[in-house]
Amino acid sequence: MKKYFRFEELGTNYRTEFVAGLTTFLAMAYILFVNPSTLALDGVDLPEGVTGMDKGAVFTATAIAAAVGTLLMGIIARYPIALAPGMGLNAFFAYTVVLGFGIPWETALAGVLVSGIIFIILSLSGLREKIINAIPVNLKLAVGAGIGFFIAFIGFQNAGIIVGNEATLVSLGDLTVPTTMLAIFGIAISVILLTLGVKGGIFYGMIITAIAGIIVGLIEAPTQMSDVVGAVPSLAPTFGQAFAHFGDIFTIKMLVVILTFLFVDFFDTAGTLVAVATQAGLMKDNKLPRAGRALFADSAATVTGAVLGTSTTTSFVESTAGVGAGGRTGFASVVTAGFFLLALFFSPLLSVVTPEVTAPALIIVGVLMSSSLRKIDWHQFEIAVPAFLVIISMPLTYSIATGIGMGFIFYPITMILKGRRKEVHPIMYGLFVIFILYFIFLS
Numbered sequence: 001m002k003k004y005f006r007f008e009e010l011g012t013n014y015r016t017e018f019v020a021g022l023t024t025f026l027a028m029a030y031i032l033f034v035n036p037s038t039l040a041l042d043g044v045d046l047p048e049g050v051t052g053m054d055k056g057a058v059f060t061a062t063a064i065a066a067a068v069g070t071l072l073m074g075i076i077a078r079y080p081i082a083l084a085p086g087m088g089l090n091a092f093f094a095y096t097v098v099l100g101f102g103i104p105w106e107t108a109l110a111g112v113l114v115s116g117i118i119f120i121i122l123s124l125s126g127l128r129e130k131i132i133n134a135i136p137v138n139l140k141l142a143v144g145a146g147i148g149f150f151i152a153f154i155g156f157q158n159a160g161i162i163v164g165n166e167a168t169l170v171s172l173g174d175l176t177v178p179t180t181m182l183a184i185f186g187i188a189i190s191v192i193l194l195t196l197g198v199k200g201g202i203f204y205g206m207i208i209t210a211i212a213g214i215i216v217g218l219i220e221a222p223t224q225m226s227d228v229v230g231a232v233p234s235l236a237p238t239f240g241q242a243f244a245h246f247g248d249i250f251t252i253k254m255l256v257v258i259l260t261f262l263f264v265d266f267f268d269t270a271g272t273l274v275a276v277a278t279q280a281g282l283m284k285d286n287k288l289p290r291a292g293r294a295l296f297a298d299s300a301a302t303v304t305g306a307v308l309g310t311s312t313t314t315s316f317v318e319s320t321a322g323v324g325a326g327g328r329t330g331f332a333s334v335v336t337a338g339f340f341l342l343a344l345f346f347s348p349l350l351s352v353v354t355p356e357v358t359a360p361a362l363i364i365v366g367v368l369m370s371s372s373l374r375k376i377d378w379h380q381f382e383i384a385v386p387a388f389l390v391i392i393s394m395p396l397t398y399s400i401a402t403g404i405g406m407g408f409i410f411y412p413i414t415m416i417l418k419g420r421r422k423e424v425h426p427i428m429y430g431l432f433v434i435f436i437l438y439f440i441f442l443s
Contacts, residue, residue: 005078005329012328017080020327021335024082026200027321030361031084032343033206033353035062038090039311041099043158043355050098053105053309056233059347061308067340069301069313074333077294080322081276082336083301086314087365088147089264091154092400093311097257100399108257109242109306110249115261116302116312122266123295134427135263139407141372142387143264146394146403152366153395159183159359179356182213186360194364199321202361209357219352230348238309256438260401265312269298272315280323317368382414405435 007013036059041052062085069083097108121127156162160180165171173180190205198204213219222228249258273295277288288294298315305313322332373391377383390407394400412432415424 001331005331007329007331010328012326014331016326017329017331018335020080020322020325020332022339023199023325024080024316024319024322024327024332025336025339026203027318028082028084028316029200029203029339029343030206030358031066031087031316032059032062032340033349034087034358034361035059035085035090035310037353037355037358038094039105041094042358044099046099047102050102051105052094052098054237056347057235057238057309060233060235060344061238061305061310063340063344065301065305065308065310065313067337068304069297070333070340071337072297072300073294073315074330074337076297077290078330079273079277079282079290079294080280080327080329080332081273081294081315081319082322082333083298083313083315084340085305085310086265086312086316087362088151088369088400089261089312089314090310091147091151092260092264095154096399096401101253101257103253103257104245104248106241106245107248107254108311109238109309110245111254111258112261112312113242113246113303113306114249115258115265116299116306118258118262119265119299119302120296123292123299134425136383136411136428138376138383138387139390139411141376142390142407143400143404144372145370145376146391147264147400148366148369148372149391150366150394150398150400150403151369152363155359155362155366158355158362159187160356178216178218179354182209182216182218183356183359185209185212186357187363190360190364199325202364205360205364206353206357209360210352210354213354213357214352218356219354222348222352228348229345232344233347235308240307241309242306252437252441256401256405256434259434260404261312263404264400265298265302265314269295269315272317272319276315276317276319276323280328282328382418382420385414386411401438405438408432409435409439 002008036055039053039058040055046052066082066084073079073081073083093108093112097103097111098105153162160173160177160183161175162170163173175181175184186205186209189208190202193201193205210219214221273288273291282289301313305311322336376387386407389410390403393406394403397403408428408431412424412428415421
């Protein structure tokens with residue numbers, strides 16, 4: 001095993017890799033509770049006919065998809081990178097596709113499945129590089145930042161800090177409401193932990209917030225062992241629904257949904273792989289060794305997650321926490337996968353993790369994702385306009401797809417007017433037409 005994972009070559013050992021794997025798990029364990037809450041549309045006043053997903057089934061699907069994807073990444077690609085249902089993609093799934101478009105979550109799962117299959121084909125065929133190169137880097141950065149703003153906006157809503165207002169659409173909520181005060185406390189604790197450089201600060205912040213909620217009587221406390229450790233929740237409510245509703249995806253609206261799933265996962269994965277590999281010193285001549293294997297592991301995890309019953313599974317940038325702890329090989333990922341499987345027996349804690357407890361995690365993740373803003377070429381107006389439209393449209397329209405569409409429509413226009421039409425890849429013109437048709441269809 002040491003030889004397979006190249007311990008000696010990379011200057012590591014079992015103990016270091018184990019600690020790294022545990023550190024990565026703690027840094028991203030929040031997803032086990034945030035993802036079920038998001039896909040169940042917790043705290044949302046659902047319109048008639050719209051339903052969220054079963055939290056218990058999503059919890060199990062989240063843990064298993066994370067374990068399978070992370071294990072594949074560790075064994076096949078041999079990278080210290082962990083996977084789980086991605087933040088942003090789960091928000092798009094729940095708030096845009098299900099709540100906004102009124103598409104049943106079963107059909108949305110079928111869309112995730114198709115995007116995963118397409119991703120596998122692209123990864124194996126070598127077309128990945130062509131598509132990545134077709135999308136300008138500034139728009140990729142804008143999409144990441146826009147999703148960060150969107151996620152944070154949802155977090156502020158769940159916390160009750162931002163509320164609806166008939167006169168101004170949104171306004172500041174009543175900060176004296178006990179549950180809102182609990183969320184604000186959670187934000188403060190999470191900020192303090194992360195500022196101090198505590199590994200897994202988001203996860204620990206959720207734990208401390210939940211305990212505080214129990215102490216002040218806002219959250220019902222576990223009274224017996226069965227309230228903490230219990231049987232693994234059944235996958236029956238979600239398992240295989242993607243196959244059962246496969247025939248419902250053949251609409252223009254679902255085409256845009258699938259393309260959005262694919263696009264966001266595509267570039268989120270590429271960015272995460274490069275970031276983690278660079279920090280670990282695994283890049284060779286500015287290229288990522290075994291990139292094809294890593295992308296295959298990621299896309300296979302998406303397909304697995306869709307079949308089980310969760311939104312798109314992708315590589316987590318929190319893996320850098322494990323790399324910071326010394327992780328250099330896929331064995332760290334194997335350890336992380338083991339902890340995700342162990343976590344399956346702690347589903348009763350879902351009742352303790354309320355929307356107010358998860359809200360700080362959403363806001364902090366939004367902060368981290370918005371860091372890409374600094375890399376955008378704001379001084380070029382023809383770039384700034386589409387990038388700004390991508391970012392601002394996502395939270396204001398409550399739709400990641402709309403934000404991407406706005407930017408991808410204006411990009412060819414501003415570039416042509418600036419006399420830079422030769423710099424626009426033909427694929428971008430194709431996306432321009434697709435999104436024009438998309439908005440016409442929505443209207």
